[in-house]
Amino acid sequence: MDSDGRDMVNVGTSKVEEKPQCCEVKIVFPTNVQAQQAMQVLAVDPEPTNRVAKKFRILQEVDPKNNKKYCMAVRFESNELKMLRVAVSSFLDYLALVIKTMEEFDTGMES
Amino acid sequence: MxxxxxxxxxxxxxxxxxxxxxxxxxxxxxxxxxxxxxxxxxxxxxxxxxxxxxxxxxxxxxxxxxxxxxxxxxxxxxxxxxxxxxxxxxxxxxxxxxxxxxxxxxxxxxxxxxxxxxxxxxxxxxxxxxxxxxxxxxxxxxxxxxxxxxxxxxxxxxxxxxxxxxxxxxxxATGASNPVILYVSGGNTQVIAYSNQRYRIFGETIDIAIGNCLDRFARVVGLSNDPSPGYNIEQEAKKGSKFLTLPYVVKGMDVSFSGILTKVEELAKTERVEDLCFSLQETLFAMLVETTERAMAHTGVKQVLIVGGVGCNKRLQQMMEQMVEERGGSVCAMDYRYCxxxxxxxxxxxxxxxxxxxxxxxxxxxxxxxxxxxxxxxxxxxx
Known part of the structure; x- marks a missing residue:
């Protein structure tokens, strides 16, 4: 895995009005292409219930050393903390699988 | 690498x-x-x-x-x-x-x-x-x-x-161009025939699948899941000799297994595991052979293809062969690699x-x- 910690996950909970519980997961990828690919793969599956909603976006951030960082940000919202936990937990499992597949088969990753 | x-x-x-x-x-x-x-x-x-x-x-x-x-x-x-x-x-x-x-x-x-x-x-x-x-x-x-x-x-x-x-x-794998298909696995039990670009379901289970019935029975009597519960039931059944009457539930083209499971679970308190395995297999497979025969008669097809995990079972293949031979047809079955x-x-x-x-x-x-x-x-x- 790349040294910039692609598997680093920031989890934060805050309050919004319609769905009071929310959680945003941000994952940093080495390149924009990989961030986009991960988003495309993971955005296909709808949540099994409508009690949880999730939204994807790609962020470009700049770290303190002025390096560009490509982030996939996923925001989960729900009225129930339990549903939120289940959704985030299984999402992370699938994300880990995407990263594992990329590590094994993304030949362009080293370059 | x-x-x-x-x-x-x-x-x-x-x-x-x-x-x-x-x-x-x-x-x-x-x-x-x-x-x-x-x-x-x-x-x-x-x-x-x-x-x-x-x-x-x-x-x-x-x-x-x-x-x-x-x-x-x-x-x-x-x-x-x-x-x-x-x-x-x-x-x-x-x-x-x-x-x-x-x-x-x-x-x-x-x-x-x-x-x-x-x-x-x-x-x-x-x-x-x-x-x-x-x-x-x-x-x-x-x-x-x-x-x-x-x-x-x-x-x-x-x-x-x-x-x-x-x-x-x-x-x-078997070279069967247009067979009647018996699809038996842990999650599915269907008798299928082909017509107009679709595999049509002639008959199926109305409750649990046959493999599910076998798996759950294996759990009750403590048979191992390794390599698979169905395989272990098949081995035990070879040692069985006493046939215990179990409900035989064929409704038209459809079959039902949940009542059999309840009955066999009840009998498990008093009867030998080998006899239970033997009786369970005989009853379940006879039901499948009956509905498959009806599908053959209806479609006029002479070949039967058995697919799905339960399809590895030699006793099922044997019973099917007996029926199909009497009708002048042939059975195409595969081993565990493809079933x-x-x-x-x-x-x-x-x-x-x-x-x-x-x-x-x-x-x-x-x-x-x-x-x-x-x-x-x-x-x-x-x-």
Whole structure:
């Protein structure tokens, strides 16, 4: 895995009005292409219930050393903390699988 | 690349395409490219229940007008999640099992299919995956891997109906062009016949599947899940001699197993396990043979193909043979390599869809727990 910690996950909970519980997961990828690919793969599956909603976006951030960082940000919202936990937990499992597949088969990753 | 010993999983020779009497494969295709040898090779990922398998299948077109195209399995490794005795496989644990093994299985399959090849992925034309039916989380795990590979290797996805995968694998492996199909597994029990580009369900279970009935019985009497509960019941049944009467539930073309399970669980308190296994098998299989015979009589078809995990059972094959022989027909059955869920069967159904121009867009590559056999149009067969 790349040294910039692609598997680093920031989890934060805050309050919004319609769905009071929310959680945003941000994952940093080495390149924009990989961030986009991960988003495309993971955005296909709808949540099994409508009690949880999730939204994807790609962020470009700049770290303190002025390096560009490509982030996939996923925001989960729900009225129930339990549903939120289940959704985030299984999402992370699938994300880990995407990263594992990329590590094994993304030949362009080293370059 | 790490080097390790590859245990061969594909040992059979090529199967001739003319034996199954499909339509002629259209020549011009925009959806996919054949590789530089002129072959079409696909990778298939299966993981709808507790088996996780990756297959690689090659289609070689006819080299001249006199010869015939062939399908060859290049690799077909599989890994099975075996729960402890007395327990079944739960969705979350099974999904985790698949997530842990799928990437390694893809690598092992590529190593076996293309030994010494630097860029084996460049030889592939598509990734096939199971779209359904099955358990949600395990299906989704395999689909996530399939999608990632499709994006990385820039080749299309082909979503496959699991049941159609079983049927197409059975047809090509046995050379049965248009049989009546008995599909018996842990999650499905169906008698199927082909008509007008769909595999029609003639009869099915109205409650639990036959494999589910066997698995749950094995749990009650404490038989091991290794290698599979059905196999252990089959071995025990050979030692049984006393036939215990169990409910025999055939309703028209449909069958029901839940009442039998309740009864056999009750008898388990007093009777010997061997006799229970024996009686359970005899009763269940007799019901299946009866409905299959009715489907044969109705369609006028002389061949029966048995597919699905329970299809490995020798006693079932034997009872079916007896019935079919009396009708002057033949039974096509396979061994555990192809009966039990595997990646090559997803390849087989997938490559046919691909060759006839059917691919699945990334945004449509979601999985579904409910996907009936007759929902997938078999565009490769004559209407």
């Amino acid at each position: 790490t080097s390790f010993k590859v245990v061969p999983t594909a040992t059979d020779g090529p199967c001739r395409e003319d034996s199954i009497e499909n339509l002629k494969i259209p020549s011009a295709q925009e959806q996919f490219k054949s590789n530089h040898n002129g072959d079409t090779i696909v990778l298939g990922i299966e993981g709808s229940a507790n088996k996780c398998g990756v297959g690689i299948l090659k289609y070689s077109p006819p080299s001249s007008a006199e010869t015939c195209g062939t399908y060859t399995i290049l690799a077909n490794p599989r890994k099975t999640f075996i729960p402890p005795t007395g327990e079944g496989f739960l969705p979350k644990e099974t999904a985790l099992h698949h997530q842990n093994h799928i990437v390694a299985l893809v690598r092992v399959a590529l190593l076996e299919a293309f030994p010494g090849e630097d860029k084996p992925e460049s030889l592939l034309s598509a990734i096939c995956f199971t779209k359904g039916p099955g358990m949600g989380a395990p299906l989704q795990s395999c689909a996530v891997c399939a999608r990632t590979l499709s994006l990385l290797w820039k080749i299309p996805l082909v979503g496959v109906n699991h049941c159609v995968g079983h049927i197409e694998m059975g047809r090509i 039990i869920d595997n990646g090559a069967m997803i390849c087989q159904a997938g490559i046919l869809a691909l060759q006839f121009g059917q691919i699945t867009k990334l945004e449509d590559s979601w999985c579904t727990q409910r996907y009936r056999t007759d929902q997938m149009k078999t565009i490769w067969r004559a209407p």
